[in-house]
Amino acid sequence: MNLVHLFAADPAETHHWLLPETAEIIYGGIASVLVIGALVKFALPQFKKALTARTERIQKELDASANDLSQAQADASKIRTALGDIASEKARLLSDAQAQADALLKEGRARLTAEIAELEAKADADIAAAAARGSDELRTEIGRLAGTATDRALASVLDDATQQQLVENFIAKVGASR
Amino acid sequence: MSDARIDGYARALFEIAAAEGTLDEVEDELFRFARSFESNDQLRNTLTDELIPADKRQAIVESLLGGKATATTTQLVGMVVGSGRGRDLPAIIDKLVQRASSAKQLEVAEVRSAVALSADQQARLKAALTNATGKQLNLKVVVDPSVLGGLVATVGDTVIDGSVRTRLDNVKSRL
Numbered sequence: 016m017n018l019v020h021l022f023a024a025d026p027a028e029t030h031h032w033l034l035p036e037t038a039e040i041i042y043g044g045i046a047s048v049l050v051i052g053a054l055v056k057f058a059l060p061q062f063k064k065a066l067t068a069r070t071e072r073i074q075k076e077l078d079a080s081a082n083d084l085s086q087a088q089a090d091a092s093k094i095r096t097a098l099g100d101i102a103s104e105k106a107r108l109l110s111d112a113q114a115q116a117d118a119l120l121k122e123g124r125a126r127l128t129a130e131i132a133e134l135e136a137k138a139d140a141d142i143a144a145a146a147a148r149g150s151d152e153l154r155t156e157i158g159r160l161a162g163t164a165t166d167r168a169l170a171s172v173l174d175d176a177t178q179q180q181l182v183e184n185f186i187a188k189v190g191a192s193r
Numbered sequence: 194m195s196d197a198r199i200d201g202y203a204r205a206l207f208e209i210a211a212a213e214g215t216l217d218e219v220e221d222e223l224f225r226f227a228r229s230f231e232s233n234d235q236l237r238n239t240l241t242d243e244l245i246p247a248d249k250r251q252a253i254v255e256s257l258l259g260g261k262a263t264a265t266t267t268q269l270v271g272m273v274v275g276s277g278r279g280r281d282l283p284a285i286i287d288k289l290v291q292r293a294s295s296a297k298q299l300e301v302a303e304v305r306s307a308v309a310l311s312a313d314q315q316a317r318l319k320a321a322l323t324n325a326t327g328k329q330l331n332l333k334v335v336v337d338p339s340v341l342g343g344l345v346a347t348v349g350d351t352v353i354d355g356s357v358r359t360r361l362d363n364v365k366s367r368l
Contacts, residue, residue, distance in 0.1 A: 161364075161365070165361060165364070165365075166361070169341060169357065173341065175308070177342065178307060178308045179308070181307075181342045181343040181355070181357065182306065182308070182314055182318075183314075184343075184355070185344040186317050186321050187321075188355065189321040189324075189353055189355075190317070190321030
């Protein structure tokens, strides 16, 4: 029914154009009370329960999120720590490698120095030995030549008179020795 | 050769020479032959060569000593060489000389000289060595050109060296 019809209604009619019949009000009121009561009785607990469950679920999700956040922060901290450890381990390894390289270099230098000194000493000894050998050989050769020359000179010097003189000298020397 | 065998040969030669009554002469000749045998490689190699028949070696001895030494000396050397004991000839003769000297209560004095010594020189040398060592000596003179000049006398373990060779060797070693 539209507004035209509503305002055009006959005022002589028994029931009000706006208000329902009394009985309808009663019946409607009772029905409304029953419906509302049923709703309060049955629907409201379910609604409250649903709200509570939803609240709990949301709280759980919030708690889980907080836990996840905390876990993430802990993991981040661990990662940062691990990164720090890796950096310090890297530094330690580099330091060790540098120390070992320094030690090897030092040892190598020392060994090289010792070997050079040994080679120099050996070379000096070889040179000295060669010089001594050359000197000995020269001395031996001089002695041999001098001996040969002396033998030849003696052959001409030791004539019979000299031989006899040597014999007489020996006899005289032995005879006077006691 | 063992010392016992050398002694055996020496004793046999000594008995033969003594029986012949020419011990002094034979002893002296053998001594000089032994020294020549030692110093002459060719003579030593020839008389000790087992590939040369014994009679050939004895013939060589005969040609070397015949007319220059007594027959006894020549026969004794020929006997030793012929029996294949030529290598031990100097040792056998030295034993013989020692035995002969001991029989006369004398000690052997070996003298090496570059030149031959006169009888007078030998007598004076023997007297000088006797005076120096205090022993009665059986003087054996060997002419050894390697001495060059002067004398080397050996009496037992005592050596009196007045040779030019030794002085020359000393000078050479100092050089």
